[in-house]
Amino acid sequence: MEENQLKLLDDKALKIRKDTIEMIGRFGVGHIGGAMSVIEVLTVIYYEKANIDPKNPLKSDRDRVIMSKGHAGPALYAVLADLGYFPREWIYTLNQNGTRLPSHCDMNKTPGVDMTAGSLGQGLSAGVGMALAAKMDNNGAYVYVILGDGEIQEGQVWEAAMFAGSKKIDNLIVFLDYNKLQLDGYICDINTIEPIADKWRAFNFYVQSVDGHDIKAISEAIDNAKAQHDAPSMIILNTIKGKGAYFAEGIKNCHSMTITEEQWKKATDRE
Numbered sequence: 001m002e003e004n005q006l007k008l009l010d011d012k013a014l015k016i017r018k019d020t021i022e023m024i025g026r027f028g029v030g031h032i033g034g035a036m037s038v039i040e041v042l043t044v045i046y047y048e049k050a051n052i053d054p055k056n057p058l059k060s061d062r063d064r065v066i067m068s069k070g071h072a073g074p075a076l077y078a079v080l081a082d083l084g085y086f087p088r089e090w091i092y093t094l095n096q097n098g099t100r101l102p103s104h105c106d107m108n109k110t111p112g113v114d115m116t117a118g119s120l121g122q123g124l125s126a127g128v129g130m131a132l133a134a135k136m137d138n139n140g141a142y143v144y145v146i147l148g149d150g151e152i153q154e155g156q157v158w159e160a161a162m163f164a165g166s167k168k169i170d171n172l173i174v175f176l177d178y179n180k181l182q183l184d185g186y187i188c189d190i191n192t193i194e195p196i197a198d199k200w201r202a203f204n205f206y207v208q209s210v211d212g213h214d215i216k217a218i219s220e221a222i223d224n225a226k227a228q229h230d231a232p233s234m235i236i237l238n239t240i241k242g243k244g245a246y247f248a249e250g251i252k253n254c255h256s257m258t259i260t261e262e263q264w265k266k267a268t269d270r271e
C-alpha cells in the first residue's frame, strides 16, 4: 500500500472512531467496546475494497457487508454517514425514538445496511446465502461478514461455516473480531474458542491472522483472500475491545457503558 493511501485510511479510521465515540457519548450509553474494535476493518472494507455506490445503495451487483455483531451498529453508521448514504445529522439521533439509526443494525431502517443483526449468530448464514447468490449471478460480488469472538459460541455459525467450506464459496470473506471479551467477561474464562485458527481450517476455510488495528495488514489479508480460489476466507483480527476510547480500552466491563460528556469530549478533542 502506498504511503499516502495508508495515511488517508489512518486519518479516516481516526475520524470514524471519533464520530462513533461522539455518537454514543451524546446518547449517554452504548456498546462502545465492540464498536471500537472494528473501526479499522470497516475502514479498509468501505474506503478501499468494497464495490459499492452510496448514491445507489441497492445496486444489485454490489459487495455486501454484514455486521453480524449488530451491537457495533454505531461504528457502521459513522462510516455510512461519512460516505453519504444519509445526512450526517442522523448520527445525533442514535437510538432515540423514531430514529433511522437504532443501536443494532436494521436493513429496513438505515440506507447502506445490508443485513439486520442483533440476535447474534445469524450473520454468517445470511452472508453465505448472499455469496452463493452472487456466484450464481456470476456478478463478481464479494460478501464481507464481521463476527464477534463471543458470537461464534452460537452453533448456527458453524452450520453456516460447514456449508461455506463444503461449497467452496470463495467470494465470502469472514472476519473474526478477536477482542478476547464477550458481554460479561473473558472468552477464555467463559467458553474458550481456541484453537481458533485450526477450527476454521477444519471447516475448509483459508485462514489468516493479523493485527486487527493494522490497516495495511488487513488490506493485504483481504488481497490474499481474494487470490485464493476454492475456499472461503477467515481473517482473524487480533483486536482490543474499546481501542482508542481511553475510558473503555482494556477494561473488562467496556461492553456497554455509560459515557459522560466530559469523557466523550476528552476522547474526541471535540466540543
Ligand SMILES: Cc1ncc(C[n+]2csc(CCOP(=O)(O)OP(=O)(O)O)c2C)c(N)n1
Pocket (backbone or CB within 6 Å): 033, 034, 035, 069, 071, 072, 118, 119, 120, 121, 147, 148, 149, 150, 151, 152, 179, 181, 182, 183, 241, 255
Ligand atoms: C443470540 C444472542 N444472545 C445473546 C445476546 C446478548 N449479547 C449482546 S452482545 C453479546 C456479547 C457478544 O460478544 P462478542 O461477540 O465477543 O462481541 P463484542 O462485545 O466483543 O463486540 C451478547 C451476549 C444477543 N444479542 N444475541
Ligand SMILES: [Mg+2]
Pocket (backbone or CB within 6 Å): 148, 149, 150, 177, 178, 179, 180, 181, 182
Ligand atoms: Mg468480543
